[in-house]
Amino acid sequence: MKKMNKTTKNNFINYGLVLVLFAVAQTLSATGNLSNLLQGLLVPLCVYTIASISLNLVVGFSGELSLGHAGFMCVGAYSSALFSNVVGDALPSVPRLILAILVGAAVAAVFGILIGVPVLRLRGDYLAIVTLAFGEIIKNLVNILYVGVDENGIHVTTNSSGLKLAAGGKKIMKGALGISGTSTLYKDIKPYFFLIGVILILITLFIVQNLVHSRSGRAIMAARDNRIAAESIGINVTKYKLLAFTVSAALAGVAGVLYAHNISMLKVSIFDYNLSIMILVYVVLGGIGSIRGSIIATIVLYALPEMLRGFSTYRMLIYAIVLIIMMLFNWAPAAIDWRKRVLEKIHNKLPKKEAA
Amino acid sequence: MAMLEVNHLSISFGGLHAVDNFNLNIEKGCLYGLIGPNGAGKTTVFNLLTGVYKPTEGIIRLDGQDITGKNTIDINKAGVARTFQNIRLFRQLSVLDNVKAGFHNHHPYSTFTGIFRLPKYFKTEKEMTSRAMEILKVFDLDKEADYLAGNLPYGKQRKLEIARAMATEPKLLLLDEPAAGMNPNETQELMDTIRFVRDHFDMTILLIEHDMKLVGGICEELTVLNFGQVLCQGETSAVLNDPAVITAYLGE
Numbered sequence: 231m232k233k234m235n236k237t238t239k240n241n242f243i244n245y246g247l248v249l250v251l252f253a254v255a256q257t258l259s260a261t262g263n264l265s266n267l268l269q270g271l272l273v274p275l276c277v278y279t280i281a282s283i284s285l286n287l288v289v290g291f292s293g294e295l296s297l298g299h300a301g302f303m304c305v306g307a308y309s310s311a312l313f314s315n316v317v318g319d320a321l322p323s324v325p326r327l328i329l330a331i332l333v334g335a336a337v338a339a340v341f342g343i344l345i346g347v348p349v350l351r352l353r354g355d356y357l358a359i360v361t362l363a364f365g366e367i368i369k370n371l372v373n374i375l376y377v378g379v380d381e382n383g384i385h386v387t388t389n390s391s392g393l394k395l396a397a398g399g400k401k402i403m404k405g406a407l408g409i410s411g412t413s414t415l416y417k418d419i420k421p422y423f424f425l426i427g428v429i430l431i432l433i434t435l436f437i438v439q440n441l442v443h444s445r446s447g448r449a450i451m452a453a454r455d456n457r458i459a460a461e462s463i464g465i466n467v468t469k470y471k472l473l474a475f476t477v478s479a480a481l482a483g484v485a486g487v488l489y490a491h492n493i494s495m496l497k498v499s500i501f502d503y504n505l506s507i508m509i510l511v512y513v514v515l516g517g518i519g520s521i522r523g524s525i526i527a528t529i530v531l532y533a534l535p536e537m538l539r540g541f542s543t544y545r546m547l548i549y550a551i552v553l554i555i556m557m558l559f560n561w562a563p564a565a566i567d568w569r570k571r572v573l574e575k576i577h578n579k580l581p582k583k584e585a586a
Numbered sequence: 587m588a589m590l591e592v593n594h595l596s597i598s599f600g601g602l603h604a605v606d607n608f609n610l611n612i613e614k615g616c617l618y619g620l621i622g623p624n625g626a627g628k629t630t631v632f633n634l635l636t637g638v639y640k641p642t643e644g645i646i647r648l649d650g651q652d653i654t655g656k657n658t659i660d661i662n663k664a665g666v667a668r669t670f671q672n673i674r675l676f677r678q679l680s681v682l683d684n685v686k687a688g689f690h691n692h693h694p695y696s697t698f699t700g701i702f703r704l705p706k707y708f709k710t711e712k713e714m715t716s717r718a719m720e721i722l723k724v725f726d727l728d729k730e731a732d733y734l735a736g737n738l739p740y741g742k743q744r745k746l747e748i749a750r751a752m753a754t755e756p757k758l759l760l761l762d763e764p765a766a767g768m769n770p771n772e773t774q775e776l777m778d779t780i781r782f783v784r785d786h787f788d789m790t791i792l793l794i795e796h797d798m799k800l801v802g803g804i805c806e807e808l809t810v811l812n813f814g815q816v817l818c819q820g821e822t823s824a825v826l827n828d829p830a831v832i833t834a835y836l837g838e
């Protein structure tokens with residue numbers, strides 16, 4: 231049998247983990263063991279998992295701090311929801327959704343390039359400041375945008391009364407009220423949204439893992455570890471930082487698309503600073519540069535507060551304790567040593583098939 | 587023709603003439619030493635040669651090609667590779683990946699090919715791995731290929747930097763105090779390796795060092811730098827016996 235190398239094996243463990251969790255969730259819900267509340271969390275869980283994996287590409291592998299991930303989700307969400315509403319019944323749900331995903335990813339990627347080109351050529355933590363500003367600006371901009379469509383085409387304005395549509399025209403984006411009715415357009419495939427979310431996670435994993443373990447990924451990580459040395463061996467540092475940032479933005483856009491199409495009323499207020507920080511917390515506590523860590527941290531930290539609702543008063547206390555434990559487990563040197571030793575022990579106990 | 591030809595190279599940092607009217611000619615295949623006391627401007631010469639600093643004056647020619655004022659990346663592509671006085675490895679990458687990173691421009695495939703694992707990905711990665719292992723073997727690092735570079739002992743880290751530089755297939759290799767911090771045994775072994783690299787790859791090497799014994803042992807020609815200026819230049823034995831060099835540098 232051909233020996234599978236360690237990184238390939240690690241990648242497949244991650245695909246397997248996602249599939250197993252999917253199977254567990256499906257079984258629980260089929261046997262009626264999943265409350266309505268928890269069922270409603272499944273698709274958002276996919277959204278945040280995609281978001282944290284993609285943010286890890288920037289924070290963990292490229293070594294840059296981004297504080298505006300919610301901004302890219304926002305751009306992806308709104309552009310794709312607009313697309314779906316404009317196209318409407320002209321296309322069946324499945325191709326329309328696929329195109330919407332591509333639109334959301336492409337628009338978010340364009341914003342990633344627009345921010346990355348000027349900022350990533352600078353040394354230092356400028357990206358954190360600029361992405362933070364970007365997230366806030368996008369949120370405020372979308373908040374005052376009104377978009378409608380009629381037989382003359384698409385109309386855009388910044389005040390509600392300014393939107394003059396011909397008879398039969400349709401208001402799509404209504405400022406702070408956002409976009410409503412997107413999910414109704416997908417009524418027929420609504421039961422499959424969790425499956426679609428899981429497929430999108432797998433695609434995200436495929437892109438991020440394969441990118442990281444390729445020539446470009448090596449360049450991205452070399453630039454992270456030592457910029458001057460990377461340039462001394464002919465690696466265009468700015469280019470590879472931009473690549474990581476743009477791919478990450480596009481995937482955040484996809485997370486936004488999934489969010490926007492799953493919800494009946496898309497409002498911009500969700501895409502705020504807190505969301506960016508929440509995703510960053512998932513990435514940091516899961517272990518910077520660990521994709522599996524991002525997945526697990528997202529699931530645990532997102533689902534936990536909801537599952538603890540029964541404990542009401544102690545809920546936030548337990549949540550805080552779990553946060554601290556995860557932080558210690560992933561970051562305290564003693565805990566890292568301990569984990570290594572345990573893993574080695576387990577590894578040594580396994581029968582050695584490859585020896586000889 | 588000279589592999590490296592430097593004329594009237596100068597740079598100053600706010601009034602300090604760190605390198606002043608520096609001239610250098612290195613023939614192909616030569617093992618050349620750049621020596622001088624601390625702060626003489628040796629590392630600054632390397633930074634000028636590799637485009638980290640732009641010279642205020644002067645011309646640098648590599649194998650006849652003018653590389654003055656080019657950026658670091660293009661100068662590496664033109665054929666200059668270097669190591670650093672304070673080690674700069676990709677510490678979170680494996681030893682093998684440090685060398686493979688050095689192949690970046692010599693075994694290319696697109697990002698698309700990498701993500702979608704097209705046949706060229708497997709073919710190129712396989713090539714890279716076997717070439718990298720060959721290089722690691724030269725530096726006696728092949729057994730540590732899977733280690734994280736940051737976990738290597740100090741002496742091996744210095745060697746890995748040279749291995750990574752060699753992976754870029756340079757015409758000229760610049761080594762900034764490669765033996766710094768090594769014990770006499772490690773130093774001797776390293777010198778043997780450097781000589782092997784020169785002979786085996788027909789490499790032109792410019793080496794900064796302040797251990798005189800070591801320099802006398804392997805360099806064919808020397809330039810002595812003092813306060814940014816060339817104090818003496820020529821064949822090793824002649825330079826080491828020059829009275830000016832002895833008083834300025836060795837005598838103290």
Ligand SMILES: Nc1ncnc2c1ncn2[C@@H]1O[C@H](COP(=O)(O)OP(=O)(O)O)[C@@H](O)[C@H]1O
Nearest residue numbers: 599602604622623624625626627628629630631
């Ligand atoms: N970027 C810089 N800015 C200001 N001064 C510098 C810079 N780089 C080097 N120098 C100065 O130039 C002189 C030569 O330094 P260097 O080339 O590192 O000496 P060495 O011969 O020990 O390698 C020193 O006085 C140093 O302080």
Ligand SMILES: [Mg+2]
Nearest residue numbers: 628629630671
């Ligand atoms: Mg120096």
